[in-house]
Amino acid sequence: MGGTVVNCKKCNKIFQQRLHPICPDCVRLEEEKFTRLYRLLQESAPQGGIAIQVLSNTVGVPVDAIEKMYMEGRLSTAGLYLKMPCQACGALCGERDRKGRFCHKCSELTANKAGVEVKSVQDIRRAEELEMKRQAQEAILKKARPDKPDANRFGFSVRR
Ligand SMILES: [Zn+2]
Numbered sequence: 001m002g003g004t005v006v007n008c009k010k011c012n013k014i015f016q017q018r019l020h021p022i023c024p025d026c027v028r029l030e031e032e033k034f035t036r037l038y039r040l041l042q043e044s045a046p047q048g049g050i051a052i053q054v055l056s057n058t059v060g061v062p063v064d065a066i067e068k069m070y071m072e073g074r075l076s077t078a079g080l081y082l083k084m085p086c087q088a089c090g091a092l093c094g095e096r097d098r099k100g101r102f103c104h105k106c107s108e109l110t111a112n113k114a115g116v117e118v119k120s121v122q123d124i125r126r127a128e129e130l131e132m133k134r135q136a137q138e139a140i141l142k143k144a145r146p147d148k149p150d151a152n153r154f155g156f157s158v159r160r
C-alpha cells in the first residue's frame, strides 16, 4: 500500500503522501521546531511565561500556528506559560490571567454585554461568539448609513 504521489506543501518536493500533507523531511523539521517551542515554554516558567510573538520569532513558527497548537491542546501543561494578547484590550496574559481569547476583565465585560452568566469556559466562548456577531452586525449597519453627511445633498453650496 502506498499513498498518492503529491508535492510537499512546504518544500514542494514530490513524495508519497500517507498521513501528512508535507514530506518526511519537513515533518521531522516541524517536530524539531515543536520540541524547541515546547522546551522554551517550560523554561519560561520562572519568568511567568513567554510572549507568543517572542516565541514565534525565536522558533520560526507563525503566531497563528502556535495559537492553533494551543487551542488544540497540543501544548498541554506548557500552554500555561504561553502569553497571548487579549483580543479586546491587547494586554499580554498567561493562561491564568485569561479566559479564552480575552483577559479576565474583558471577558467579564463581554459576558455582561452579551447577557451571559459565566460559569465555565463554554460560557465565555458563547459570550465571545455573541459579541463577534454583534460587532459584525454593527459593521453592516455602519456600511448601510454613511458616516459623512452628503455635502451636496442640497445641490448647491452655501456662500456669504
Ligand atoms: Zn517538504
Ligand SMILES: [Zn+2]
Residues within 6 Å of the ligand: 086, 087, 088, 089, 090, 091, 102, 103, 104, 105, 106, 107
Ligand atoms: Zn483585555
